[in-house]
Amino acid sequence: MKRQIRILGIDDAPFTFSEKYAAVIGVVMRGGEYLESVLSSQVTIDGTEATAIITEMIQRTRHRTQLKVAMLDGVCLGGFNVVDINEVYEATGLPIMTITRDKPDFEDIKHALKTHFRDWEARWKIINHGVLHKIPTPHNPIYIKYVGLSLPETKELINVSTIRGVIPEPVRVAHLIASGITRGESYGKA
C-alpha cells in the first residue's frame, strides 16, 4: 500500500451542554504525513443528523475522488449524534472506519441512551451494529469497526497513517484542530 494514499480523518470539537452545535473537523492527509485540506461542518449536540453531515462532507470535498478511506474518532459526534457508517458507505462508496483508544462500555452507553433519549433504540441499534475489533499496536490496543474494507486492509491503512502513538495522523490532527479552535489551545488525545 502506498504511503501517499489520501485519508479523511474526522473528529468533533469539545462542547458544553449550553451549546446547541458542535464543530466537526475533517482533514485530508496523504498517508500520515502531509496535510492537504481542512474541512469543517457542525452537528446538533445529541441530534440525529451526523450520518447526513458526514455523508455530505465526503461528497462535497474536491478531494473526493482521491480519498481511499475515512476515519472517525468513535461512532458519535456532538454527544450521542450517532454516525451510521454503513449508511455513509452506501451513500458515498467510501470505505470508513471508527477508531477508539478505549474499549467502549456498551452497557454504560445503552444505559445512558435509555435514560436520555426517547429514540434510544434507534441510536443503540446503530452503535451496536457490526463487530468491534481489538487491534494490537506497539503500545496499547485500539478498537475499530469498519465497512468497505477487509481486516488486513484496515490494519494496513492504520499502519501507514500512524506516526507516533496509536492514533492515525488524520484523526489525531482533526482532534488537535477541533479542540484548538474551540478552546484556544488544543489539548488531550484523539
Next chain:
Amino acid sequence: MKRQIRILGIDDAPFTFSEKYAAVIGVVMRGGEYLESVLSSQVTIDGTEATAIITEMIQRTRHRTQLKVAMLDGVCLGGFNVVDINEVYEATGLPIMTITRDKPDFEDIKHALKTHFRDWEARWKIINHGVLHKIPTPHNPIYIKYVGLSLPETKELINVSTIRGVIPEPVRVAHLIASGITRGESYGKA
C-alpha cells in the same frame, strides 16, 4: 540546525467586511513535519490590537519554552490590523519573521491606508519598518522581514520547515486551518 525545532506558524482567516472579527490560527510544528498543537484567537478587522493578540498567543501557549521562532503570513491580520514584530519580539523574546509569496506593493498599501484610516501614519510606520529581504527558493522567491535572528539563521529556518513549494509548513498549515474552518473547505495558498 535540528529538523525537530518547534516553530509557531500564524495566519488569519478570510472574512467579509460585514464581520467584525477575523479568526487567527497558530500551529506549533516540529520542523515541517509533525503538528503538535493548534492555537486560536481573533482580531478586530482593521483594528489595532494584532500586536497584543500575537504577543498573548506566544506567551500563553504551553509550548512557549520550546519555540524557536514564530512565522507570520505577512505583517497584517484581519485587513490592516498590523503586527509590530519588533514589539512582539521585545515582549516575548521569541524571534519572529513575516513571509509573503508576493512582493508587497508599498505604494499601494500606503495609498489604501491614507484613504481608509485616520491613524494611517502609525500603521504605515510599522508596515514600512525594517528591511524586506528577497529570498531565492527552487521555485519563486519569497519576501521576508525578521527580528531576533541573523539572515543565515532565517534562511535555515525556512529551509528546514519547507516541504513542498515555497511556504514553510507551519504557515501553510495555519492557512489551511484558518480557511477551512471559515469556508467549510480550505482553499488557496498561504
